[in-house]
Amino acid sequence: MDQLERTVELLRDTAGPELLGVYVHGSAVLGGLAPASDLDVLAVTRRSLGDCQRRSLVKGLLEISGLTSEVRPVEVTVVVESEVRPWRFPPTADLLYGEWLRADYERGRIPQPGPLPDLALVITMVLTGDRPLTGPRPAEVLAPVPHSDLVRASVAGIPELLEELDEDTRNVLLTLARIWTTLATGEIKAKDAAADWALAHLPHRHRPVLEHARNLYLTCHYQDETWSSELRSQVRPHVEAVLTQINDLRRRPQ
Incomplete structure (x- = not known):
């Protein structure tokens, strides 16, 4: 079973x-x-x-x-x-x-x-x-569920999510990509598909950490998550860039 x-x-x-x-x-x-x-x-x-x-x-x-x-x-x-x-x-x-x-x-x-x-x-x-x-x-x-409540639900957990950034980096990055995608498209996508969408809309300098998170998700189990010091240094700038996009979408009229 x-x-x-x-x-x-x-x-x-x-x-x-x-x-x-x-x-x-x-x-x-x-x-x-x-x-x-x-x-x-x-x-x-x-x-x-x-x-x-x-x-x-x-x-x-x-x-x-x-x-x-x-x-x-x-x-x-x-x-x-x-x-x-x-x-x-x-x-x-x-x-x-x-x-x-x-x-x-x-x-x-x-x-x-x-x-x-x-x-x-x-x-x-x-x-x-x-x-x-x-x-x-x-x-x-x-x-x-109305779309307006999808938006409210998507952003409600962001503060708590960010508290887990250092311990659960892969999941936090992919979840933020999904939130951005949901607000922009009205669709809830799989984490890898949301990452693909976000990567296509990010400046090149902010792509490597999300590419790494996506690859980890597709190929590794939870206990196999590894990050180089170079990628770690890029995580918070990437998060700030994504949060800027999310906040811009939140301010738009529904």
Whole structure:
């Protein structure tokens, strides 16, 4: 049984009849999984999970998800249908599991409901990908997200993202490229496709670090990320250039 099948089975066992559907999104529906891609899953339920269900779900995901060449990171977002249909911003996630929070989970932290602007992007990808793992087609349980809220969601996480620049350089650069691409084109692209678009619109002096991040994404696993001192020195000027483009687009009328 592969990771997606195990994840769906875990969600079924945890939520029981309250589970409406499970949907794949992210790289799997935007062009295909790269070596460093997460398995991104959205689960839609009728009601909020209880504390025992949350503990059970986190415990199971800690066993399914990982950061090795054999085991991909699994990111699971659970949302109650009534919290996102009809749509409003900011949306509320009932539970979020991601490998970047593993240490917290292992210390006993149980994720609780809270605002999650990124759900605007997740739901848009789910509707576009139209890939149910179980349950009805996503358009039957999810409402479309207005472009203005895609913009709001895209930029909401930038401050937190920048805090991870030194530790998670590849992902931060590719995510900023995706944000710029989404604001400019209205489309959510795969990270490598977003990097291609951004590279075509960047001055030559700011391209090398993004080219390197893209190549790492396409060819290496998380633990294989390496940066030369020369490239490291170019990271922050590149980020400033991309942020300038993002801020210019934010100021334009919708």
